[in-house]
Amino acid sequence: MIRSVCGYCGVGCGLEFDEKKLVGDLTYPINEGVVCAKGVSELMTMQTPTRLLRPYVRKDFNSAWEKVSWELPLDLIVNKIKKSDPQKIGIYLSGQLLTEDYYVANKLGKGFIGTNNVDTNSRMCMASAVVGYEKALGLDYVPVRMEDLNRCNLLIIIGANPAEAHVVFSNRIKQAKKSGMKVVVIDPRYTETAAYADLYLPIRPGADIDFLNLVALRLITDNHIDHQFLENSVNGYDTYLKKIKKQPKTKLLKRTGLTKAQFEVFMKLFYENENIISAWTMGLNQSVQGVDKNLAVINLHLLTGKINSPGNGPFSLTGQPNAMGGREVGGLATTLAVHLGFDTESIQKVSSFWQTDKISDQVGLTAFEMIEAAERGELDLLIICHTDPIYHLPNRKRVEAAFEKIDMVVEINAYEDSESAKFAHIRLPATPWGEKEGTQTNMDRTVTKQEKLTRRSIDCKDDWEIFTLIGQKLGFSSAFDYQHPKEIFNEYKEMTRLSRKGHLNLYESDYDALREKPFIWGEKLYKEQGFLTPNHKASLHFIENLRLSETTNLKYPYMLITGRIKDQWHSTTKTGVVRQLLRHKKLSFVEINSSDAKVEGIKSGDIVDVMTARGTLSLSAVVTDAIREKTLFIPVTERKINYLTTDLLDHESKQPDYNQNAAAILKRIST
Ligand code: SF4
Numbered sequence: 001m002i003r004s005v006c007g008y009c010g011v012g013c014g015l016e017f018d019e020k021k022l023v024g025d026l027t028y029p030i031n032e033g034v035v036c037a038k039g040v041s042e043l044m045t046m047q048t049p050t051r052l053l054r055p056y057v058r059k060d061f062n063s064a065w066e067k068v069s070w071e072l073p074l075d076l077i078v079n080k081i082k083k084s085d086p087q088k089i090g091i092y093l094s095g096q097l098l099t100e101d102y103y104v105a106n107k108l109g110k111g112f113i114g115t116n117n118v119d120t121n122s123r124m125c126m127a128s129a130v131v132g133y134e135k136a137l138g139l140d141y142v143p144v145r146m147e148d149l150n151r152c153n154l155l156i157i158i159g160a161n162p163a164e165a166h167v168v169f170s171n172r173i174k175q176a177k178k179s180g181m182k183v184v185v186i187d188p189r190y191t192e193t194a195a196y197a198d199l200y201l202p203i204r205p206g207a208d209i210d211f212l213n214l215v216a217l218r219l220i221t222d223n224h225i226d227h228q229f230l231e232n233s234v235n236g237y238d239t240y241l242k243k244i245k246k247q248p249k250t251k252l253l254k255r256t257g258l259t260k261a262q263f264e265v266f267m268k269l270f271y272e273n274e275n276i277i278s279a280w281t282m283g284l285n286q287s288v289q290g291v292d293k294n295l296a297v298i299n300l301h302l303l304t305g306k307i308n309s310p311g312n313g314p315f316s317l318t319g320q321p322n323a324m325g326g327r328e329v330g331g332l333a334t335t336l337a338v339h340l341g342f343d344t345e346s347i348q349k350v351s352s353f354w355q356t357d358k359i360s361d362q363v364g365l366t367a368f369e370m371i372e373a374a375e376r377g378e379l380d381l382l383i384i385c386h387t388d389p390i391y392h393l394p395n396r397k398r399v400e401a402a403f404e405k406i407d408m409v410v411e412i413n414a415y416e417d418s419e420s421a422k423f424a425h426i427r428l429p430a431t432p433w434g435e436k437e438g439t440q441t442n443m444d445r446t447v448t449k450q451e452k453l454t455r456r457s458i459d460c461k462d463d464w465e466i467f468t469l470i471g472q473k474l475g476f477s478s479a480f481d482y483q484h485p486k487e488i489f490n491e492y493k494e495m496t497r498l499s500r501k502g503h504l505n506l507y508e509s510d511y512d513a514l515r516e517k518p519f520i521w522g523e524k525l526y527k528e529q530g531f532l533t534p535n536h537k538a539s540l541h542f543i544e545n546l547r548l549s550e551t552t553n554l555k556y557p558y559m560l561i562t563g564r565i566k567d568q569w570h571s572t573t574k575t576g577v578v579r580q581l582l583r584h585k586k587l588s589f590v591e592i593n594s595s596d597a598k599v600e601g602i603k604s605g606d607i608v609d610v611m612t613a614r615g616t617l618s619l620s621a622v623v624t625d626a627i628r629e630k631t632l633f634i635p636v637t638e639r640k641i642n643y644l645t646t647d648l649l650d651h652e653s654k655q656p657d658y659n660q661n662a663a664a665i666l667k668r669i670s671t
Helices: 036-048 069-085 099-113 123-137 146-151 169-178 208-221 228-233 237-244 249-256 260-272 290-304 323-329 345-352 367-375 396-403 465-474 484-498 575-581 595-598
Strands: 002-005 014-017 022-024 089-093 118-120 156-157 182-186 197-201 276-280 313-316 381-385 408-413 426-427 436-441 446-450 558-563 588-591 605-612 615-624 631-635 659-669
Touching: 002 446, 022 036, 036 169, 069 381, 069 408, 069 426, 069 465, 089 099, 089 396, 099 118, 099 323, 099 345, 099 436, 099 465, 099 484, 118 367, 123 290, 123 313, 123 367, 146 169, 169 182, 182 260, 197 260, 208 237, 208 249, 208 260, 208 446, 228 290, 237 290, 313 615, 323 436, 345 484, 367 396, 408 615, 426 558, 436 484, 465 595, 588 595, 588 605, 595 615, 595 659, 615 659
Parallel strands: 089 118, 089 381, 156 182, 156 276, 182 197, 276 313, 381 408, 408 426, 558 631, 588 615
Antiparallel strands: 002 014, 014 022, 436 446, 558 659, 588 631, 605 615, 605 659
């Protein structure tokens, strides 16, 4: 029997494999034997007919793919790197990668090619949370763990749907509810999570800041704030107070679309419960004011002192299995490595550690900024690794046109049916979950080891190995002489000593020991040394709803929001294959409120056109009261969804505003 960890979502459940089947690991503290349908399907997705098993090259998008050995594509890539200005090279990584893959790709790009244009699809997922935590608490650090639910009295879930997206975490919420914890869900959709909440608030899309400011104002008015905590541990209270007091309460409430009675029930719950956790994901992060929405949540915890004690705090839930590991390694273009930036001291430290003089002090291009660079003809080479930007970046027509301008697009993937494959010149087959080993960090800083369960498919390579080969062919053999993920982990672990005050204490972990016992980094942080800011105090930031998102109008009177659905994963390259076993939900549909459907003459099952300023999609309608009036919902498993979405970005996190798209709906075919 082999113990491993699920590679689907940020919960990171422990699994047991006995050659025939995969089951939950009873001894693993995160899930204690419980797994969801995605977790148990991992085994089935390893050998699907859609696996990419050989390297392929072609001259242009219209030519046929040619099956080749590894030598040719690697030489083509290396020659292209040698001929290109490093600033015209981009590497786009994924929260699906293991930490060792991330580490080698980041070291190659930032340390040796000399481009900081190394970003990750986590940019689309929780970049706003990263910046929010840094601005408020001084560090990209999640100060809550899942086990805190056992001490929590009130869980506020805003812009998240764990019952469908983080299933085993949702089970833990239900367990905690049995012990008396109350749950509030704030969401424009009545989701499966809302169904078990004690209070559901059907907020209007885009009104989160208004709601959170209203709560802050009320806490201050009722003197329900922690003066001592504010005095000892928080900067900026006086300025915050002056500004928040000027916010118009009645207008704020009106914008939320909630009634006064609903708001009062919420406040009563807030006052009656001692320990409070707020949890959120894409509903807040994927916004033109995503960072501000994070800060508005964190403000409530700073005002009340409900942070850094058991059962309290702001808890950003990460979507992907190793989004956190990528953040730690430096997989975001806005960080260099181990939470260090591009200041002179950090560059010196990292240069000395990697023995290189090639690190640029220019902050890298984030995902969508690479698209903008491509539009200007300033991207010669893009290496995509284990992700599908043509599918998931917003405003797809624009992204496709930009890709056509890139000289060379390389796709490293375990599956062949990505949307990005249509725009690639080279495809390299990588090992999927179960054929490789390495470490990953889940959403509450738990570092675990994924194990190799079977031999790898003949012509596939681990992602770290592909970047190692490129590094060697570029002439950096001594910096890239890895034979095994353990060597990479050990190098990375040493590097974590460079982190500020050694806060990223992976240097205390042991690769082999992770097989038996996960390691949780930063357990004592904040509690012992205060926040990681110069004066060890957190910062309140006054936030207001600047209403920068797209707004509805006569032509596009609906607000289109997006989200995940149960048992499916992103682009469905894996889960789509086993969907016959997971058939309780369709992959593609549009939800419309029943009163809107009546006005539009739409019935469930009708084929409708959904239109935005960017494109039109034909979809099957689902008429339901689970969605607010004047709001439409399409799941992200609809492969063409981003022909509709806006490319507005948060100006700090560069995360797209996927959840506010002005749209129209029109019936095409009746059923
Ligand atoms: Fe895997 Fe997430 Fe399901 Fe756990 S909850 S089994 S980590 S997909």
